[in-house]
Amino acid sequence: MAEEVQGQAAEASESSEATIAVHWREEGYYTPPPKFIGQANASDPAIVDRFSEENFPECFKEYADLLSWDHYWHTTLDTSNAPFWRWFVGGKLNASYNCVDRHLARDRNKAALIFVPEPEGEAHAAITYQELYRRVNEFASLLRDLGVQAGDRVTLHMPMVPELPVTMLACARLGAVHSQVFAGFSGGAAGHRIADSGSKILITMDSYYRSGDLLDHKVKADEAVEAARKEGQEVEKVLVWRRYPGQYSSKTAMVEGRDFFVDELLAGHHGAVVAPVSLPAEAPLFLMYTSGTTGRPKGAQHSIGGYLAYVTGTSKYYQDIHPEDTYWCMADIGWITGHSYIVYGPLSLGTTSVIYEGTPNYPDAGRPWRIAQQLGVTIFHTSPTAIRMLRKVGPDQPARYDYHFKHMTTVGEPIEPEVYRWYYETVGKGEAVIVDTWWQTETGGFIGTGLPAINPMKPGSCGPAALGVYLEILDENGDPIPRGSGKAGNITARNPWPGIMQTIWGQPERFVSTYYAKYNKDPDSKDWRDWPYFAGDGAVQAPDGYFRILGRVDDVINVAGHRLGTKELESSALAVQEVAEAAAVPVIDDVRGRVVEMYVSLKPGYSASAEIEAKVKTAIETDIGKIARPKNIWIVPDMPKTRSGKIMRRVIAATSNFADVGDITTLANPEVVEQIRHQVQAAKVSRGEVPRELTEAEEAEIKAFGSE
Numbered sequence: 001m002a003e004e005v006q007g008q009a010a011e012a013s014e015s016s017e018a019t020i021a022v023h024w025r026e027e028g029y030y031t032p033p034p035k036f037i038g039q040a041n042a043s044d045p046a047i048v049d050r051f052s053e054e055n056f057p058e059c060f061k062e063y064a065d066l067l068s069w070d071h072y073w074h075t076t077l078d079t080s081n082a083p084f085w086r087w088f089v090g091g092k093l094n095a096s097y098n099c100v101d102r103h104l105a106r107d108r109n110k111a112a113l114i115f116v117p118e119p120e121g122e123a124h125a126a127i128t129y130q131e132l133y134r135r136v137n138e139f140a141s142l143l144r145d146l147g148v149q150a151g152d153r154v155t156l157h158m159p160m161v162p163e164l165p166v167t168m169l170a171c172a173r174l175g176a177v178h179s180q181v182f183a184g185f186s187g188g189a190a191g192h193r194i195a196d197s198g199s200k201i202l203i204t205m206d207s208y209y210r211s212g213d214l215l216d217h218k219v220k221a222d223e224a225v226e227a228a229r230k231e232g233q234e235v236e237k238v239l240v241w242r243r244y245p246g247q248y249s250s251k252t253a254m255v256e257g258r259d260f261f262v263d264e265l266l267a268g269h270h271g272a273v274v275a276p277v278s279l280p281a282e283a284p285l286f287l288m289y290t291s292g293t294t295g296r297p298k299g300a301q302h303s304i305g306g307y308l309a310y311v312t313g314t315s316k317y318y319q320d321i322h323p324e325d326t327y328w329c330m331a332d333i334g335w336i337t338g339h340s341y342i343v344y345g346p347l348s349l350g351t352t353s354v355i356y357e358g359t360p361n362y363p364d365a366g367r368p369w370r371i372a373q374q375l376g377v378t379i380f381h382t383s384p385t386a387i388r389m390l391r392k393v394g395p396d397q398p399a400r401y402d403y404h405f406k407h408m409t410t411v412g413e414p415i416e417p418e419v420y421r422w423y424y425e426t427v428g429k430g431e432a433v434i435v436d437t438w439w440q441t442e443t444g445g446f447i448g449t450g451l452p453a454i455n456p457m458k459p460g461s462c463g464p465a466a467l468g469v470y471l472e473i474l475d476e477n478g479d480p481i482p483r484g485s486g487k488a489g490n491i492t493a494r495n496p497w498p499g500i501m502q503t504i505w506g507q508p509e510r511f512v513s514t515y516y517a518k519y520n521k522d523p524d525s526k527d528w529r530d531w532p533y534f535a536g537d538g539a540v541q542a543p544d545g546y547f548r549i550l551g552r553v554d555d556v557i558n559v560a561g562h563r564l565g566t567k568e569l570e571s572s573a574l575a576v577q578e579v580a581e582a583a584a585v586p587v588i589d590d591v592r593g594r595v596v597e598m599y600v601s602l603k604p605g606y607s608a609s610a611e612i613e614a615k616v617k618t619a620i621e622t623d624i625g626k627i628a629r630p631k632n633i634w635i636v637p638d639m640p641k642t643r644s645g646k647i648m649r650r651v652i653a654a655t656s657n658f659a660d661v662g663d664i665t666t667l668a669n670p671e672v673v674e675q676i677r678h679q680v681q682a683a684k685v686s687r688g689e690v691p692r693e694l695t696e697a698e699e700a701e702i703k704a705f706g707s708e
Ligand code: WTA
Pocket: 290, 335, 336, 337, 410, 411, 412, 413, 414, 415, 436, 437, 438, 439, 440, 441, 442, 462, 535, 536, 537, 549, 550, 551, 552, 558, 561, 562, 563
């Protein structure tokens, strides 16, 4: 059993302009159970030395050697075009071969995927490695016949079904670059991403289950094609998987000559075998779009060799995946977590990866634990939002089920220590280690997290830097903030690692300016030491070296672990005819971490109405998706502004959170602050939406919001 060690109280500290004030109590440690240590893939601390800086970059050979290469690589890291890093240069391989074919000899009959449909009456479907091989080959053959070739981009807008990894792996087999868009995003959002990537093919599904309803998903394909066309990109073919093959579950008409049912086309590819295309390690494997500070989403481009090596290595050492494990990550494959830690990492290691279609609390809060019991899940992976929600709606449910996790993961948002403790004690029954994994779409895999058998766990901290990644907190001037100083700053990685994105698709200058320009002093340097990676998160480092991530320092709002750009939200609102100005701000939420509230002011001649509020909501849902729907739309007489006309987002963020609005003497219209405060807070009080008191870190985040 784990033993709790008492920690010490951290020093409170003052903050400068450049840093964020953080005052928090140091949490006690949990140590991993001896039973876990005994079986762990990484239990010898010597591994940390093997990945120390004097062994960089050659240390990553250890990850690359987990893969099967057609041609072995000659150069571990080529920095000649910094910061466009090239890993394992000279190597050739295929990702689909690595995730499927190479496991056949030993594990042909083992389940690669277990699909758990949302309706509990529907049987689970186990797909063996042999079956996966067959399905990937047949679908690759279908794509090849449609003319898909290495380097082509193919957009996927698919739900959580096994057809999604089949589609990804079929693209990878041909060397086509898949770009999967989260199914919860709107057709319009898929359309922008189709246009940005230049995809001519869209692959979707007719329907899927969510919270008990069979949703019509094909309707979004028509909207996506239309939105892409407006941006000059013609979609030639829409391939529609059917949730129930042979039966169409959407009301939307199929477009003659453009739309095809995949199950019908597949009939012509029965038993087809497609040789995996051998590709350079630095060829792109996929794009994953994410939000940033401008309205245009960024397509993070990931490589075949570097990315696959990194997610395989981190799956082995941090997820502690063994061949006999049943591994369940409850994230969505539409996000980077699902790409790296449902599909590529686990399948490359030849494990059994569970895919659950629906919402965690459907039909009740015992569902995840029932699934865990039924399948004998040993490794469980989810987000703080899901943990908070399950804790709220079913705190006693885990105890009712007979399952035993050895390992659990949390990802995507900071986790509150008390939520962490419930995860540890109640979900993990005190038997499972927890890894809190800090990373991003851009980083490909975990970069801040502990080795589960080596580093004790500390609630609320992601832990130390991952193997071979040298994290450092810098202040605004680029000076390091020492560990234990109690001061927060910008977390950076001093070096590249194989999983880091290669570029932003079609926007190489944005890649450099967003992630590297801030701390690079010599743009001509070919030395990786001159190119710290700026992650866009604030963090503090405790005396023990553990990092605590505080949240975004840019204008990105992390809603339930999903990144939403304020500019994207605002430009949707501004498209509503009556709206003159819009500002999106985060509101602290006990379940979803943060939610969005939108403030709008109207053009002259219009007055506030429920109808305009509804229009703004609809605009955001149409452009981005339901996940971005603001909790409240506040139509205000005017926005608080600086004398130069800039909207002071921190002032409205403070208002929405009942926090201190701070110094408003520099505003052009300070009187409006009190007016808005009265309007918003009175409405919130009457709706019972008064938030709990904020922690100091949360206060600091609100104060810093929109300050750039
Ligand atoms: C946040 C998700 C605290 C962070 C993998 C980051 C976290 C953003 C953690 C990336 C964590 C991710 N603790 N915060 N363990 N993991 N974040 O691109 O702000 O969807 O920058 O990737 O989520 O979100 P993304």
